[in-house]
Amino acid sequence: MRDGGLRLTLIGAAAMLLLGAVYLWAVRGPAILMDLGNIWCA
Amino acid sequence: MMAQRRFWIAVACGAMVLTLATGLRATFGLFLKPINLDLGISRELFGLGIALQNLLWGAASPFAGAIADKFGAGRVIGAGALCYMAGLAVMGMAGGGAQIVLGNILVGLALSGAGFSVVLGAIGRAAPADKRSAALGIITAGGSFGQFAMVPYAHVLLESFGWSAALFGLAATAMLMLPLSRATASAPGAGPAAGGQTLRESLAEAFRHRGFWLLTAGFFVCGFQLVFVATHLPASLADRGLPTWVGAWTLALVGLFNIVGSYGCGVLGGRYSKKNLLSLVYALRSLVFLLFIILPMSEWSVLAFGAALGLLWLGTVPLTSGLIAYIFGPAYMSMLYGIVFFSHQVGSFFGAWLGGYAYDVTGSYDMMWWLCVALGLAAAALHWPIRERPVSRLAQTGAA
Numbered sequence: 001m002r003d004g005g006l007r008l009t010l011i012g013a014a015a016m017l018l019l020g021a022v023y024l025w026a027v028r029g030p031a032i033l034m035d036l037g038n039i040w041c042a
Numbered sequence: 043m044m045a046q047r048r049f050w051i052a053v054a055c056g057a058m059v060l061t062l063a064t065g066l067r068a069t070f071g072l073f074l075k076p077i078n079l080d081l082g083i084s085r086e087l088f089g090l091g092i093a094l095q096n097l098l099w100g101a102a103s104p105f106a107g108a109i110a111d112k113f114g115a116g117r118v119i120g121a122g123a124l125c126y127m128a129g130l131a132v133m134g135m136a137g138g139g140a141q142i143v144l145g146n147i148l149v150g151l152a153l154s155g156a157g158f159s160v161v162l163g164a165i166g167r168a169a170p171a172d173k174r175s176a177a178l179g180i181i182t183a184g185g186s187f188g189q190f191a192m193v194p195y196a197h198v199l200l201e202s203f204g205w206s207a208a209l210f211g212l213a214a215t216a217m218l219m220l221p222l223s224r225a226t227a228s229a230p231g232a233g234p235a236a237g238g239q240t241l242r243e244s245l246a247e248a249f250r251h252r253g254f255w256l257l258t259a260g261f262f263v264c265g266f267q268l269v270f271v272a273t274h275l276p277a278s279l280a281d282r283g284l285p286t287w288v289g290a291w292t293l294a295l296v297g298l299f300n301i302v303g304s305y306g307c308g309v310l311g312g313r314y315s316k317k318n319l320l321s322l323v324y325a326l327r328s329l330v331f332l333l334f335i336i337l338p339m340s341e342w343s344v345l346a347f348g349a350a351l352g353l354l355w356l357g358t359v360p361l362t363s364g365l366i367a368y369i370f371g372p373a374y375m376s377m378l379y380g381i382v383f384f385s386h387q388v389g390s391f392f393g394a395w396l397g398g399y400a401y402d403v404t405g406s407y408d409m410m411w412w413l414c415v416a417l418g419l420a421a422a423a424l425h426w427p428i429r430e431r432p433v434s435r436l437a438q439t440g441a442a
């Protein structure tokens with residue numbers, strides 16, 4: 001694998017992880033925020 | 043080319059170690075309510091556990107850093123990972139408050155081994171001088187990403203399996219740090235400090251340097267501001283009549299923009315003066331706090347506050363650690379950053395505690411917000427006079 005290939009692989013992996021996290025937030029976000037909001041502001 | 047490839051793989055693995063190490067602990071707030079309901083453990087005791095975790099993380103960091111600098115980062119990160127797993131497992135088996143506190147103590151110790159100082163030091167040593175700041179930025183962005191990404195992951199585990207099994211699930215996730223620790227420490231040059239200065243000489247040199255004390259004092263402010271906001275912002279907003287979701291979304295935005303800010307500050311630190319950038323970051327934080335205080339408050343203004351603060355959140359980490367490596371050389375970077383980081387954690391303690399105390403005494407957080415403005419300006423002034431050049435020992439050898 002050439003150096004450019006490695007860079008692309010790492011950037012791709014990071015982008016997929018970020019997308020996964022954003023997806024999780026989109027799906028679970030309201031429930032999490034409600035839970036955390038209730039804890040912090042109780 | 044081969045060495046360069048191994049270096050960037052080590053950077054990616056180091057970033058993932060921090061994703062796990064700082065991300066897993068960021069999920070603990072989610073466990074407060076179910077553990078409170080199930081075991082009847084008070085919020086105060088739960089909070090004491092987290093406070094002890096933070097203080098131990100700071101207090102043990104210089105020692106873990108020194109061991110890593112002298113004997114190699116891989117084993118220290120690996121030991122930290124094992125300690126992390128043990129801490130999460132102890133909490134998962136908890137039948138009372140003592141295990142929750144003990145678990146937090148173990149996690150605090152674990153973070154000193156598998157946290158910022160040791161990983162930044164390993165990568166700082168391995169990095170070519172011109173790529174060091176960007177690499178430290180990537181590592182820090184990994185930690186920032188963890189704080190953002192691990193919360194929904196833990197929420198899935200918590201809702202699917204309950205708090206106890208979820209903590210064991212997190213312990214199993216922490217196991218990933220073991221192979222990653224080997225890869226992080228395997229970068230050419232990441233090994234123990236070889237030849238030249240001894241650990242004692244390095245300490246004496248740093249303690250004689252005015253810039254080291256200025257960095258240490260400045261990093262106190264970082265910890266103070268961050269933990270005050272993370273702990274007290276949602277309650278502060280609720281006091282002003284904003285709905286509870288605003289506080290939580292604001293902190294989520296802080297987490298998201300923090301990824302960009304951490305990486306961006308690392309890249310900028312490779313091109314411009316790091317101490318000037320640190321002064322700028324702290325001055326901008328003061329400006330953001332000031333606008334938060336004086337502008338009319340709405341849902342949107344608070345969300346914008348979260349985004350702006352997120353950009354300035356952990357950007358101080360690659361700049362502060364990069365400055366240490368630049369001035370003193372990277373050989374004992376983990377130990378020296380560990381000492382500066384201890385000041386950060388003392389600041390964290392006061393940010394959390396003083397926020398609550400000031401609220402109890404004055405009935406509002408106003409004094410604390412103004413204190414954040416004043417401390418930010420003080421930190422900007424503290425960083426400005428730092429002499430940003432390698433110590434004479436390095437200047438003579440040209441090894442900076």
